[in-house]
Amino acid sequence: xxGIAAAWAVAKFEFRGKNLLISLIDLPFSVSxxxxxxxxxxxFGAQGYFGPWLQAHDIKIxxxxxxxxxxxVFVTFPFVARxxxxxxxxxxxxxxxxxxxxxxxxxxxxxxxTLPNVKWSLFYGVLLCNAxxxxxxxAVAVVSGKxxxxxNTMPLHVEILYNEYMGPxxxxxxxxxxxxxxxxxxxxxxxxWHYGDAxxxxxxx
Amino acid sequence: xxxxxxxxxxxKRFENFPALRGVSLDIQPGELVALLGPSGSxxxxxxxxxxxxxxxxxGRVLFGETDTRDLSLRERRIGFVFQQYALFxxxxxxxxxxxxxxxxxxxxxxxxxxxxxxxxxLLELVQLPGxxxxxxxxLSGGQRQRVALARALAIEPRVLLLDEPFGALDAKVxxxxxxxxxxxxxxxxxxTVFVTHDQEEALELADRVAILNEGRIEQVGSADxxxxxxxxxxxxEFLGEVNKLPVKVVGSQxxxxxxxxxxxxxxxxxxxxxxxxxxxxxxxxDETPLALPGTVEHLRRNGPLRRAEVAVDGLKKRLxxxxxxxxxxxxxxxxxxxxxxxxxxxxx
Numbered sequence: 001x002x003g004i005a006a007a008w009a010v011a012k013f014e015f016r017g018k019n020l021l022i023s024l025i026d027l028p029f030s031v032s033x034x035x036x037x038x039x040x041x042x043x044f045g046a047q048g049y050f051g052p053w054l055q056a057h058d059i060k061i062x063x064x065x066x067x068x069x070x071x072x073v074f075v076t077f078p079f080v081a082r083x084x085x086x087x088x089x090x091x092x093x094x095x096x097x098x099x100x101x102x103x104x105x106x107x108x109x110x111x112x113x114t115l116p117n118v119k120w121s122l123f124y125g126v127l128l129c130n131a132x133x134x135x136x137x138x139a140v141a142v143v144s145g146k147x148x149x150x151x152n153t154m155p156l157h158v159e160i161l162y163n164e165y166m167g168p169x170x171x172x173x174x175x176x177x178x179x180x181x182x183x184x185x186x187x188x189x190x191x192x193w194h195y196g197d198a199x200x201x202x203x204x205x
Numbered sequence: 206x207x208x209x210x211x212x213x214x215x216x217k218r219f220e221n222f223p224a225l226r227g228v229s230l231d232i233q234p235g236e237l238v239a240l241l242g243p244s245g246s247x248x249x250x251x252x253x254x255x256x257x258x259x260x261x262x263x264g265r266v267l268f269g270e271t272d273t274r275d276l277s278l279r280e281r282r283i284g285f286v287f288q289q290y291a292l293f294x295x296x297x298x299x300x301x302x303x304x305x306x307x308x309x310x311x312x313x314x315x316x317x318x319x320x321x322x323x324x325x326x327l328l329e330l331v332q333l334p335g336x337x338x339x340x341x342x343x344l345s346g347g348q349r350q351r352v353a354l355a356r357a358l359a360i361e362p363r364v365l366l367l368d369e370p371f372g373a374l375d376a377k378v379x380x381x382x383x384x385x386x387x388x389x390x391x392x393x394x395x396x397t398v399f400v401t402h403d404q405e406e407a408l409e410l411a412d413r414v415a416i417l418n419e420g421r422i423e424q425v426g427s428a429d430x431x432x433x434x435x436x437x438x439x440x441x442e443f444l445g446e447v448n449k450l451p452v453k454v455v456g457s458q459x460x461x462x463x464x465x466x467x468x469x470x471x472x473x474x475x476x477x478x479x480x481x482x483x484x485x486x487x488x489x490x491d492e493t494p495l496a497l498p499g500t501v502e503h504l505r506r507n508g509p510l511r512r513a514e515v516a517v518d519g520l521k522k523r524l525x526x527x528x529x530x531x532x533x534x535x536x537x538x539x540x541x542x543x544x545x546x547x548x549x550x551x552x553x
Binding site: 116 | 256278281283284285289294295305
């Protein structure tokens with residue numbers, strides 16, 4: 001969702017700070033996931049900037065599910081944004097303008113024109129996102145606190161099991177993960193096979 | 206319902222580029238007006254301003270008595286046909302045309318059967334019956350253009366705006382569509398503004414033509430007005446081919462060098478001037494007092510037109526002469542040219 005909003009803003013509008021936003025989108029690519037995890041701990045941890053405020057309102061982010069989601073979003077959203085920006089830019093704004101002159105509201109325009117136009121790029125981006133999210137280790141490892149059964153992801157679980165000398169279990173989970181990765185890969189290939197034209201069109205740049 | 210459109214001293218800048226510099230234009234209800242100009246003259250910007258897709262820095266646009274700044278895009282009710290048509294690729298033809306009707310607020314939205322009826326009606330109007338289920342990618346350029354027009358007409362626009370309506374089509378389809386659009390306008394009577402860089406298209410199609418250059422309107426008038434009585438050298442050069450001669454006006458005569466070439470001038474402003482003469486206003490004649498001697502250097506044919514290029518002493522560019530039904534001279538022949546009609550502008 002964040003990726004869609006960012007891509008839409010970058011592709012369809014001219015505004016000050018646009019270049020800054022593009023750099024920010026690329027930031028997760030260049031920053032090590034472990035560091036981004038640490039940044040989240042620094043911001044939202046008990047001793048962090050927002051820590052006292054969060055505690056006062058009884059909101060848990062670090063070492064809880066929201067932290068996991070936040071870290072994952074941070075690491076993965078460039079995939080969607082990067083996938084959508086060139087596609088949206090190549091489409092231009094004429095379709096949206098046409099919808100607006102025909103009397104459609106901005107919301108209706110977005111949902112009936114903008115989104116359907118980029119749906120294949122969007123699927124593709126989500127798939128990449130998903131792949132990355134499943135395998136994400138660094139950022140999540142720092143943020144989650146690895147509380148078993150609560151804030152554990154599959155790669156973290158593999159590590160825990162392995163450290164506890166439970167080799168077979170670790171490998172079992174790892175195989176499961178590998179299986180999921182294969183499923184993703186198959187999906188991606190299917191998608192490319194079926195809608196190659198649409199995706200190619202979005203990657204002309 | 207068609208409305209009059211009044212454009213009052215519009216100014217618009219992009220970054221540091223002035224796109225429109227004080228443009229005013231009155232358009233009558235039901236009139237078909239062409240905005241004609243070279244690229245970068247501001248004609249498309251003006252069209253988008255009328256549509257409300259751009260905002261003016263200064264000045265305003267009125268629909269009838271209403272200031273359009275008080276209207277939302279929906280309330281303006283304009284039918285805009287985009288240069289590349291901007292048909293919705295993910296919808297079929299019927300959904301494209303129905304989009305405007307379905308986008309109305311719930312209270313004003315017609316029922317499904319009513320929408321279906323309207324779509325059918327519009328497809329018949331644009332002569333594409335039975336194409337409801339096709340997708341834009343399955344249509345030819347001319348068909349897409351007509352679907353785009355039907356979509357724009359579906360919302361019963363008060364003003365119809367067309368951006369380079371025939372720009373992306375080949376010459377043959379263009380000619381057919383031009384005649385068809387003229388006829389459609391006659392039947393529906395929408396106030397229509399269209400942008401073009403093709404002077405032939407503008408002159409043939411429009412009731413009035415507004416010629417833009419560098420963000421200003423150079424002249425507005427009927428095709429006959431602007432073609433026969435251009436107000437500025439730019440209009441003269443932009444509308445069709447023209448020969449340019451540096452002359453000096455003394456009394457009621459224009460002199461090229463020391464030779465009188467055109468007499469009986471009413472606007473004897475005196476002094477140096479430029480004389481613009483269209484190829485069809487040069488005639489090969491026998492001896493006459495007001496004639497320009499030259500040598501035929503080249504003959505060419507462009508469809509039905511035959512042209513001679515005549516070199517004149519003291520003039521760098523050869524003069525284009527329409528031969529029409531005249532006997533063709535031979536290359537190298539000395540001829541005399543009489544100017545039957547010309548436009549004089551004081552030298553800048």
